[in-house]
Amino acid sequence: MPEPSSLASWTRALRKQLDALGLDSAALCNAAGIDPLAPLPEPAHATLRLWQLAVQASGDPALGLRVSRFVSPTRFHALGYTLVASESLREVFERIVRYQPQSRDNLRLSLDKTAEHYEFRFNPPADCPAPAAEIFDAFAAIYVRTCRNRLGRAYAPLAVHLQRSAPVDPQPWQELFRAPLYFSASDNRLLFACGDFDSHLEDGATQAAEAATGLIWEPRVRGVIETQLPEGEPSAESVAQALGLSLRSLQRHLADEGCRYDLLLNQCRENLALLHICDAQLSLNEVACLLGFSDLEGFSRAFKRWTGLTPQQYRLGLLNP
Structure with a gap:
């Protein structure tokens, strides 16, 4: 069986979050035009509607940030052991970019190095309808959590750029990312310090070998x-x-x-x-x-x-x- 897409993983995670909040995720799926018993993934317009209904039902504009906790970094993008075995965060994100086409998640990923930092971009294709803004909150959160999984819970990126409009209360985003935030940005982008990304991870591939x-x-x-x-x-x-x-x-x-x-x-x-x-x-x-x-x-x-x-x-x- 092919590995399910990461967008499908987000739908499963969203349902787990809704159920944890005491909401009926199956009823919300039905209202969005999704059969909760059908195989994943679902049509893009249906998942967009599900996220809209989920935010409305939960009353939580930061729902995407919360949902990110229900996706395992070691399973994200179907990389599994490669994330565990990488010698540096640079290798981790290079593999995320390299294996992205296998995830079928309608994202375009890139990792570029400047003189001062790394820039990791995660954007929808120009010829496809954009997923819900909350999905990009969730993607940004899981990427940062992936870094913290390797460098410790205190780790923070240099900056977070999100295309979504600025929320009325940005505090949940500030508390999670602990970095300068730029909403209504030209693209979805995370900035990371070169030293953090290039430094050797003690539990990386050398130790695995x-x-x-x-x-x-x-x-x-x-x-x-x-x-x-x-x-x-x-x-x-x-x-x-x-x-x-x-x-x-x-x-x-x-x-x-x-x-x-x-x-x-x-x-x-x-x-x-x-x-x-x-x-x-x-x-x-x-x-x-x-x-x-x-x-x-x-x-x-x-x-x-x-x-x-x-x-x-x-x-x-x-x-x-």
Whole structure:
């Protein structure tokens, strides 16, 4: 089966976000002219209508930014292990550009280096109707999250240019990108410092090539689990595939290090739960979805097992220390 397009991935992520907000994503799909049970991708005009209805139903103009959390960087653009194995962010984005035609997402990507910075552009073709503005918010957010996945959560680009009109309240964009923002821009463009993009990533391809001679696999497995959780509980098979391993090889590597996949999955969920629950902008349903739980009840049981408190009790304790 061909890899689904990244625009189709955004539709799945949008539905997960809507469901996490307590909205009926299936009903909104039907209202947009999309059969929620039909194979993806859908016609462009239908996805545009779905985003419009989703923003209206949620009352959240920054919905695209929120939806980006439900797309795994290691699966984005069907690159999988190549994103994990790249030696630098420059290689990561070069591969994104190179493999973009396989994604069938109606985007035109380019990466150019100037004397001072890299410019990464992501724009619709001139002869195609533009997707919803929120999709470009989501694309910008996932590209920045990809950088943070490799350089740390504090990373920020030099600037963010978006063709969309300026929102009434730009604060959600400012909080996510933590960089100068330019709305109503001539194109959709991210600027990155040369030093950040050219510097060697410690967990890149060189270390991947050293796997046969003793690479520590536990942190690498944790990283892939964390990026796949928003799409649902990741199986050991999907994590092994992202790492370019067979399931048996993954299990053997972890056993050699005294680890088990199920224990790592549980630890990753616990660590991320304590991080996400401190974010007041996230509802508990959203936190549950980001951790790969199918419902809030399952998350609540796990959280109480980890902390002795329900998520509601823990969050109240943060607000009233």
